[in-house]
Amino acid sequence: MKESIFEILNNTEIADNVYRLDLKGDVSEIVRPGQFINIALEGFFLRRPISVSNVYRGGFDNAGPESGQGVVTVLYKVAGKGTEYLSGLKDGMLNVLTGLGNGFDISKAGSRPLLIGGGIGSAPMHMLAAELIKKGAAPTAVLGFRGSREVILEAELNKLGVRTVIATMDGSKGIKGTAADALKGIDHTYFYACGPMPMLNSIRKVLEGDGEYSFEERMGCGFGACVGCSMETKNGVKRVCKDGPVFSGKEIIWKD
Amino acid sequence: MERLKTTLCGIELDNPVIAASGTFGYGYEFAELYDINILGSFSFKGTTKDPRYGNPTPRIAECASGMINSVGLQNPGVDKVIEEELPKLKKCFHKPVMANISGFSAEEYEYVAERLNAEDQIGWFEVNISCPNVHGGGMGFGTDPHMAAEVTKRVRKVTNKPVIMKLTPNVTDITEIAKACEAEGADGISLINTIMAMRIDLRTGRPVLRNGTGGLSGPAVFPVALRMVWQTAKAVSIPIVGLGGISSAEDVIEMMMAGASAVEVGACNLTEPFICKRIIEELPEKLDKYGIKNIRDIIGSAL
Ligand SMILES: Cc1cc2nc3c(=O)[nH]c(=O)nc-3n(C[C@H](O)[C@H](O)[C@H](O)COP(=O)(O)OP(=O)(O)OC[C@H]3O[C@@H](n4cnc5c(N)ncnc54)[C@H](O)[C@@H]3O)c2cc1C
Ligand SMILES: Cc1cc2nc3c(=O)[nH]c(=O)nc-3n(C[C@H](O)[C@H](O)[C@H](O)COP(=O)(O)O)c2cc1C
Numbered sequence A: 001m002k003e004s005i006f007e008i009l010n011n012t013e014i015a016d017n018v019y020r021l022d023l024k025g026d027v028s029e030i031v032r033p034g035q036f037i038n039i040a041l042e043g044f045f046l047r048r049p050i051s052v053s054n055v056y057r058g059g060f061d062n063a064g065p066e067s068g069q070g071v072v073t074v075l076y077k078v079a080g081k082g083t084e085y086l087s088g089l090k091d092g093m094l095n096v097l098t099g100l101g102n103g104f105d106i107s108k109a110g111s112r113p114l115l116i117g118g119g120i121g122s123a124p125m126h127m128l129a130a131e132l133i134k135k136g137a138a139p140t141a142v143l144g145f146r147g148s149r150e151v152i153l154e155a156e157l158n159k160l161g162v163r164t165v166i167a168t169m170d171g172s173k174g175i176k177g178t179a180a181d182a183l184k185g186i187d188h189t190y191f192y193a194c195g196p197m198p199m200l201n202s203i204r205k206v207l208e209g210d211g212e213y214s215f216e217e218r219m220g221c222g223f224g225a226c227v228g229c230s231m232e233t234k235n236g237v238k239r240v241c242k243d244g245p246v247f248s249g250k251e252i253i254w255k256d
Numbered sequence B: 001m002e003r004l005k006t007t008l009c010g011i012e013l014d015n016p017v018i019a020a021s022g023t024f025g026y027g028y029e030f031a032e033l034y035d036i037n038i039l040g041s042f043s044f045k046g047t048t049k050d051p052r053y054g055n056p057t058p059r060i061a062e063c064a065s066g067m068i069n070s071v072g073l074q075n076p077g078v079d080k081v082i083e084e085e086l087p088k089l090k091k092c093f094h095k096p097v098m099a100n101i102s103g104f105s106a107e108e109y110e111y112v113a114e115r116l117n118a119e120d121q122i123g124w125f126e127v128n129i130s131c132p133n134v135h136g137g138g139m140g141f142g143t144d145p146h147m148a149a150e151v152t153k154r155v156r157k158v159t160n161k162p163v164i165m166k167l168t169p170n171v172t173d174i175t176e177i178a179k180a181c182e183a184e185g186a187d188g189i190s191l192i193n194t195i196m197a198m199r200i201d202l203r204t205g206r207p208v209l210r211n212g213t214g215g216l217s218g219p220a221v222f223p224v225a226l227r228m229v230w231q232t233a234k235a236v237s238i239p240i241v242g243l244g245g246i247s248s249a250e251d252v253i254e255m256m257m258a259g260a261s262a263v264e265v266g267a268c269n270l271t272e273p274f275i276c277k278r279i280i281e282e283l284p285e286k287l288d289k290y291g292i293k294n295i296r297d298i299i300g301s302a303l
């Protein structure tokens, strides 16, 4: 983990109520997809945890990866007062903790990994897909949204050459239905999922084989000190922020 | 640095800054960030006889200048603390540490203190009789002078290490509890623990915390903590550890002026992980600013 100051390069609305924030600074601790950063906001006591969507080492201005400098991109939904405040910042500096959480384990992917995102939970799939492709895998992504105006990352994933299936609840884009409906029958070697709890709970009932899920919990610190974010697993009590947010499907105790 | 030194129940501290229980784990998360040996000391996570999961999540909420937690004393239990946590702690921290203990009966406090007493690295016991989270437990002891006295007596009996009783602010007259602890042989008093509080989610109409209520901490509580330290310092003659909302070197000075011999920093470690280091580094400059030669000279100046 590292505490450092990042410069806001860009903070714009890219979908309904969803913003893309590009931050320039020391990205050396961001080593795995599925990790998150914790952003301090003026006037708010707690930091806001947001997943890394992608990282550009060396940065847009090519400072050189050796310097640790780069750009981290996060995608966030305005969900309350903190994210609303964040969406109003157009430039300036932010104090950010980087390198938080375990992230996805790409060594398990196999040749045909399946990436599943629900709404804003699709955000980490960008870096994950890029890393998997670098490794020689051929990922498929299934992303579910409520409607076409919420769709994110479709263009970015297509550009990477990822086969991308979009599902919308209202049928305004792609397949009509949920991510769980859209992923049925897609052949895969392993899966990675991130999204709201009800969505994770519905996809796990239709998914076959092994995979991992990324969870959310209210956090006091984000780096393992307060045990505010505990979760019971088959391997004992874990901290979502430090032992997670990604957990193997095998260790999760589902509620129903 | 000589001018930052202070003494707590006969043990000298390099500086008055102690990281508070429940916000510093067993030290090693922070040891990855900076050398935690620069601290005066730290108080490790509240330890009970049996392992505890604590309360269901969500157990963290936010408010203006503070947070509310309902963690509920999650800890692996005293046996695991001795077997697994203390050996790890020893590797990153080489000064006397404060053992924060809790229980659900006077016997449990005694048991935990007795089990930990043989651990050389423990300098002080900090006996939490104040956690507002646990039903039927913590709250009761700290709100009744007889029960507070009983716990003090039990712990006192099984250890020669200094016993610091940590008080809850959720009482009508905190000095009454402090005096009851002093009368039973407590070596010091620390205060305050968290203030009972809650938030409601306007979208659902339900409490944010699954437990309903939790304990408020962070800068929001500083003036309340300061007032209680000041009142307690007037009522007892044993040393006081002042905490509640400390977020700067100036807060440390103010808390010591109110009568604290040392201070603890809690919630701010969570949002600003380098806060204790920054405070310690800034203290000499702030002492200069206010014309203070040695920090120990200001203890209780406002009394
Ligand atoms: C590991 C992790 C990764 C995340 N990644 C993303 C992401 O990539 N994009 C995105 O839009 N959101 C993400 N979230 C959710 C995001 O943290 C919340 O939406 C945000 O904190 C809401 O803040 P607020 O002030 O707008 O809302 P408020 O409701 O006003 O916040 C009040 C408090 O509750 C906390 N809180 C509220 N909702 C959540 C939540 N869902 N999860 C955790 N804490 C919450 C806030 O942090 C704050 O402390 C992630 C959460 C976690 C835990
Ligand atoms: C997440 C969290 C966990 C805590 N756990 C304990 C504990 O186990 N034992 C204890 O005596 N106090 C515990 N406390 C209380 C703090 O040690 C401290 O008394 C209180 O938070 C006030 O100080 P602050 O405002 O600086 O945080 C906890 C506080 C927080 C925020």
Ligand code: FES
Residues within 6 Å of the ligand: A218, A219, A220, A221, A222, A223, A224, A225, A226, A227, A228, A229, A230, A239, A240, A241, A242
């Ligand atoms: S949020 Fe503090 S331990 Fe996870």
